[in-house]
Amino acid sequence: MRSHAPFLVGRDPQLTLLERAMAQARQGRGGVVFLIGEAGVGKSRLAAQAVGGALGSGMRVLRGRSSTTGPAVPFRPLTEALMSLFRSGEPLDDLALGPYRPVLGRLIPDWDTGERESSSMVILGEAVLRLLLAAGRGQGQLLLLEDLHDADPETLGVLEYLVDNLEYTPVLLLATVRTDFSDALDLAQSARRRGVATLAELPPLTRPQVDEMTAAHLGADGPGDVPTAVLDRLWEDSAGSPYLVEELLQSMIGAGTLVQGADGWRAVGDLRRDVSSTLARGILRRIDRLGTQGLTLLSAAAVLGRRFPLTVLQRMTGVEDRALLSHLHAGVAARLVIPDEPAPDWYSFRHSPTVEALFTQMTPGQRADLARRGARAVEELHPGLEGDWCALAAGLRCEAGDRVEAGLLYADAGGRALAAGALGSAVTLLGRAEGLLADADDPQARASVLENLLPALAEAGDFARAFDLAEDLHALGGAGLSAVRLATLHTRLAKVAHTAGRWSDGNRQIDRAREVLATAPDEATEAAVDVTAAYLALDTPGSDRTQHAEKLARSAADAAERHGLPVVACQARELLATVARERDPEESAA
Numbered sequence: 001m002r003s004h005a006p007f008l009v010g011r012d013p014q015l016t017l018l019e020r021a022m023a024q025a026r027q028g029r030g031g032v033v034f035l036i037g038e039a040g041v042g043k044s045r046l047a048a049q050a051v052g053g054a055l056g057s058g059m060r061v062l063r064g065r066s067s068t069t070g071p072a073v074p075f076r077p078l079t080e081a082l083m084s085l086f087r088s089g090e091p092l093d094d095l096a097l098g099p100y101r102p103v104l105g106r107l108i109p110d111w112d113t114g115e116r117e118s119s120s121m122v123i124l125g126e127a128v129l130r131l132l133l134a135a136g137r138g139q140g141q142l143l144l145l146e147d148l149h150d151a152d153p154e155t156l157g158v159l160e161y162l163v164d165n166l167e168y169t170p171v172l173l174l175a176t177v178r179t180d181f182s183d184a185l186d187l188a189q190s191a192r193r194r195g196v197a198t199l200a201e202l203p204p205l206t207r208p209q210v211d212e213m214t215a216a217h218l219g220a221d222g223p224g225d226v227p228t229a230v231l232d233r234l235w236e237d238s239a240g241s242p243y244l245v246e247e248l249l250q251s252m253i254g255a256g257t258l259v260q261g262a263d264g265w266r267a268v269g270d271l272r273r274d275v276s277s278t279l280a281r282g283i284l285r286r287i288d289r290l291g292t293q294g295l296t297l298l299s300a301a302a303v304l305g306r307r308f309p310l311t312v313l314q315r316m317t318g319v320e321d322r323a324l325l326s327h328l329h330a331g332v333a334a335r336l337v338i339p340d341e342p343a344p345d346w347y348s349f350r351h352s353p354t355v356e357a358l359f360t361q362m363t364p365g366q367r368a369d370l371a372r373r374g375a376r377a378v379e380e381l382h383p384g385l386e387g388d389w390c391a392l393a394a395g396l397r398c399e400a401g402d403r404v405e406a407g408l409l410y411a412d413a414g415g416r417a418l419a420a421g422a423l424g425s426a427v428t429l430l431g432r433a434e435g436l437l438a439d440a441d442d443p444q445a446r447a448s449v450l451e452n453l454l455p456a457l458a459e460a461g462d463f464a465r466a467f468d469l470a471e472d473l474h475a476l477g478g479a480g481l482s483a484v485r486l487a488t489l490h491t492r493l494a495k496v497a498h499t500a501g502r503w504s505d506g507n508r509q510i511d512r513a514r515e516v517l518a519t520a521p522d523e524a525t526e527a528a529v530d531v532t533a534a535y536l537a538l539d540t541p542g543s544d545r546t547q548h549a550e551k552l553a554r555s556a557a558d559a560a561e562r563h564g565l566p567v568v569a570c571q572a573r574e575l576l577a578t579v580a581r582e583r584d585p586e587e588s589a590a
Contacts, residue, residue, distance in 0.1 A: 009216065009242075010209035011046055014200045018050045018174070021198070025172035026059065026140035032163050032173045034188040037202035038335040039286065040243025043176040046202065047144055050174060054142040060135065061142045066150040074154040077145045078128065079107045085135050097134060100127035121154070125161025132171050140170040148177045148184035156183055163191045181333050204240025211235070213245055218265055227267040230258055237352045243282075244351055283357035286334055293319065294327045295361075298336065302358040303370040303399065305392070307340055307348040315377035316370070371399035385409070390416065391429060398436065404445075407436030411449045418456050426456045434469075447485050454492040463500040466493065483520035487513040487529060494532050503540040510536065527559035531571045538575065550579045 008015065014035070021033050035043045054061050064081030086108070097104070104127050105111045132141060145151075145159070159175070166173055177184045191197035205213065211223035211231050220226055230252065238244035252258035257269045287295055300317050301308040314324055328347060331337040336354055340346040349355050359367065375396035382389040394409035414429030430453040437446040450469060457466040490513035497506030510533045517526055534552035537545050553575040560569035581588040 008042070008045065008049060009213040010205045011042065011049075011202070014046055014202060015049065017198065017200050018046070019053060021172050021174075022050070022054055022057065022059065022140065022142065025142070025170055026057065028140075028168070028170050030140070030166045030169040030171040030173075032166055032175070032191060032197035034191070034197055034199050035174065035176045035202060036179060036185070036188065036199050038179050038204075038241070039282075040241040041202045041204060042242040043178075043202060044146060045242070047146060047174060047176055051142065051144060054140075058139040059142050060139075061144065062132075063144045063146070065146040066148055066152070066155070074152050075107050075158070076155070077148070077151060078155055078158060081143060081145065082107055082128070082131065085131075097127070097130050100130050103127040104131060121157030122161055125158045125165075128158055129162060129165055129169070133169060136170050138170075140172065143171055143173045145173070145175045148175050148187075149180055149182040151184055153183065156187055160187060163187070164194075164196055167196065179335065205242060205245075206240065207235050210238060210240060210245055213242060214249060217246065217249055218260075220265065225264050227258075227265060229267050230265070239351050241351065244353060248353065280353075280357040280360045283336075283354050284361060286336065287354075287358070289334065290327060290330050293323065294330060297324070297327050298331065299358050299362060299366075300370050300374070301337070301347070302349070302355045303367060303396070304374055305395070306352055306355055307346055310345050310347065311381055312374060312377045315381060316373040368400045371396045372402070375400060375402075375405075385412070394429075394432070398432075403436045403439075404442065407433045407449075408445060409433075410436065411445065411452075414449070414456075415452050418452055423456060423459055426452070427460050427462070430456055444485070447489060450489055451492060454489070454496055458496040458499045463496060463502070466496045467502075467505065469493075483516045484522050484525045487516045487522075487525050490516065491525075491529050491532050494536065498532070498536050498539065501539075503536055506536045507533075507540065523559050524563040524565060527556045527563065527565060527568050527572075530559070531556035531568050531575070534572070534575050538579070546579055550576065553579070 018033060021031060024031065035046060037043050051061050051063070062081040062084050064077035064079070066077045082104075100123075101111060103124055106124060107128070132143065135141065145155075148156070148159075151159075159173075162173060175184075175188070177188055179185065188197065188199055192199045208223075211226070214231060214234055215221070215223045215226055218226060223231060230249075234245050234248055237248055249258070252267075257267060259266060259268055287298055290298070297313065297317060297319060301313055304312060310324065310328070314321075317324075319327075328337065332339070335350055337347050337349055340348040362370075375393050378389055378393045378396065379385065385393055390409055390413040394406050394413055397403075397406035397409060410429050410433035414426050414431075414433055417423075417429055418426035430449055433449045434446065434453055437449060454466055454469065457463070490509045494506045494509035494513065497503070497509060510529060513529045517529070530552045534549045534556060537552060538549035539545075553572045557569055557572035557576065559565070560572060577588045
């Protein structure tokens with residue numbers, strides 16, 4: 001069952017303007033109001049509210065809508081609106097129309113004699129104006145024409161005359177127009193400049209307004225009764241569009257990821273399910289207006305991500321400069337994409353559902369092909385894959401199904417992030433790398449990932465996940481990994497255990513590292529094992545723990561000096577200083 005908010009959110013100024021305009025029309029001072037806004041911002045809902053107010057005050061309401069479906073029909077919205085005058089069965093005094101009655105045959109089939117007295121839009125406009133006056137009941141009329149951005153030129157020709165001549169009539173013309181470039185928008189802006197029309201622009205909702213709208217749709221007492229994850233997702237994906245808020249909300253409810261229980265609403269599972277078919281069709285209709293090449297460009301851009309660089313998009317599609325910019329400007333005009341300022345050369349989709357809608361019209365093979373072309377473009381344009389380019393290339397390789405290449409790239413990006421101190425990003429990137437390389441027949445590559453991932457998880461405090469990887473070390477040991485590499489991994493895990501205060505687990509990993517090295521001794525690796533074992537020994541309860549830790553640290557320090565291991569040497573000297581502090585402060589300081 002579809003829910004609707006019981007009231008409009010964030011539209012009080014526009015409602016006040018419309019109520020004042022309708023009150024003036026009832027007093028014989030009509031006019032024109034254009035509701036301007038992007039698709040889905042709530043123009044029709046606001047117009048419907050105005051209709052309810054007009055009917056409640058006794059005004060006659062005439063409604064018509066332009067449409068792009070079916071064959072083009074001249075004057076369609078006007079004909080649809082005026083035909084409602086003849087459905088009620090009330091007699092219409094057409095004597096006041098005089099010679100203009102035959103002219104109206106172009107709009108009203110019942111009066112069509114087959115003759116065409118004049119093709120002038122001025123004459124027809126005057127005829128429509130006189131019909132509206134003749135149909136008045138003394139309490140004003142509201143003429144609502146929706147979606148004028150799709151109107152035919154003939155309709156706009158008549159409206160241009162009406163706009164200039166409604167001021168001293170009991171008729172209010174209310175029209176809805178999108179912000180996309182159109183002749184209707186030009187007409188509205190021109191009328192405002194001449195002072196004969198008011199433009200009421202509907203901006204996107206703010207975050208608090210989106211939260212309030214969501215709570216109203218769900219019948220909750222307030223945003224505090226709605227799961228935070230739901231509010232976050234709706235704000236992020238809708239960018240303040242009421243239509244998208246409603247569609248996404250219904251998709252969550254329909255998919256069972258937002259459910260109502262005895263304790264209220266709660267989120268269940270993944271909120272980021274595929275965009276609903278209804279929403280996808282609406283978005284794709286707007287994209288279709290950009291033509292085949294425009295669809296191809298935006299499809300490629302969607303594979304690159306919600307943000308996309310023009311240089312990579314051009315390289316992967318082969319579209320020349322002028323066509324590329326032309327389609328992008330058209331996409332900006334259609335409110336599909338926006339320049340991603342202040343980053344030069346980057347654009348982004350206004351709403352993430354646009355990306356999901358584009359995915360619905362691509363087969364998995366097409367997406368994989370575009371992703372592979374995108375990865376090649378990134379690698380060709382940025383050979384060193386510096387900065388964020390490495391992670392972007394990794395994501396594209398993953399989308400293309402090149403799991404090993406993606407895993408290696410994610411490992412590289414994660415290692416760079418760890419070196420730069422970006423711990424959260426490092427854990428995410430290295431985790432993706434480990435998952436992709438888990439089934440690959442390349443134990444060396446996976447070992448490299450784990451060498452960085454284990455300490456990163458320890459620094460992040462995610463000890464449970466680190467120890468979940470412990471069993472994987474056995475598999476690597478049987479996959480041809482060298483004794484040195486495997487001992488290093490056990491030592492890294494022992495460090496994680498020490499950080500977590502799990503002394504027994506740490507000592508167990510040290511024992512495994514020594515067992516491995518027993519088959520292939522390596523003094524440099526043994527030094528790293530010794531220094532980690534020394535830290536564990538110092539903290540593990542026991543009578544001789546201090547002496548044992550000092551012995552291990554001295555052995556590690558000596559080996560580190562011989563093999564040029566500065567990190568091990570520093571760790572060993574730090575521990576020796578800690579041990580010496582109690583017996584000789586000068587020795588500790590030295």
